[in-house]
Amino acid sequence: MNRTVLVGILLLIAENGIVPWLVPSEWSGRLAPHLPFVLLIYVASFAGRHRAFLFGLGFGLLSDILNYGSLIGPYAFGMGLIGYAGGLLMERTTPTLAKLIGLSAAASAAFGTVLYWIYRLFRLTSWSYGFAFYWFIAPTLLLEVLIALAMFVPVRRLLLKPSAKAAEESAT
């Protein structure tokens, strides 16, 4: 788990430092992948709902403070909530690739929606939900699913290692 947190911090730095250069000009502001969020989906499916909740809350708060625009808290709230809900959904099943992709798509859409509604609630945006969905939720969803696919193999190894070791130890 400690290494996952480290990876999360690296991903957060990469997100603000490198990703803006990879996104083409016309799509900036529309393609806004949140890399620790993708990691959170894996934490939710492999490490359980409580850890996912704390992970989401912590990294959400961190990115909130770093990107402090109008208010602190939307990311912490959204990521905590979705981490917990995702963990709850995946608790009774063994996570396969297909389930993870489905979960990351659903979680990304839910996160975009939560984010939009919080800003709407505080009257910081005047977009309609349809526009917000078309403008950033849908493109970001597709990109985040792709990133989740790319991260599947390394991240699963990272998260499964301790538990695999524990299983071996208990077997001997």
Added chain:
Amino acid sequence: MIGLIVSIAVMGFTLGRTRLTWPEKFLNDAFGSVQGALYRPAAAVADFFGDLGRLSDVYKENRELRRTVAQYARERAAYNFVEAENERYKEALGFTERQKQLYDYRYRIAQIVGISSNPVDRTIKINLGSRDGIQTDMAVTTTDGSLVGLVSRVSEFTSTVEPITNMDIASDSSVQIAATVYGKEKESFGIIDSYDSNTGMLQMSKIDENDPMAPGDQVITSGLGLVFPRGILIGTLVDRQVGDFGLTQKATVKPAANFDHLREVFVVVVPDVNGP
């Protein structure tokens, strides 16, 4: 559950606050320095590939630049005369030291260290902070002088810039910029108050019916509020139509700055006229 409740409370608490507490400052500065080390190499690589693509335009650009330089050389002589004359008049009319320094802006260059990924609320982080004399509400421009946004939060070594694309008329905390057009500074006035993400245009409102501004004019800040420096390019006027209530007119303005793939910006330091 408690975590969620606390984060909702935090949202309400932090809304509309401009000061930062020390943990926030510390996190901002720590991450800012690391991000800067990553952002600049990424920018260099991206620029290299961008330059490869633009090689064919270089000849045309060069010709255009030469023409501009020739024009500047001509105008500089005239400008020097006008400035000297202006100084003399200020002496003669007995301007106080405070009035003389009113428009003596200083431009501080800042490197960008990161851009947030929040699509609803974008922020840009720069590597100048309160140690360098940066304060909130200072204007930030691109290196070629067009307006990017305002400094919204300052920590010791980094500060956060809120781009003008975040402006929203429905929001209570949003800024409004007094604007005029280049060449008609005396007669024109309007207020830039919102940005439409869909069309990528700014909206200027409260324009007088008899105002001489026309499509194609360069919109600049007017500096009438004395908070905001004057003469910063905002964009180009695209069209003008009757406003919502028919009394005033509104116009759409195409922003001059390119808000992404920025590397360096200028922070415009306004002399502290209200200070001692």
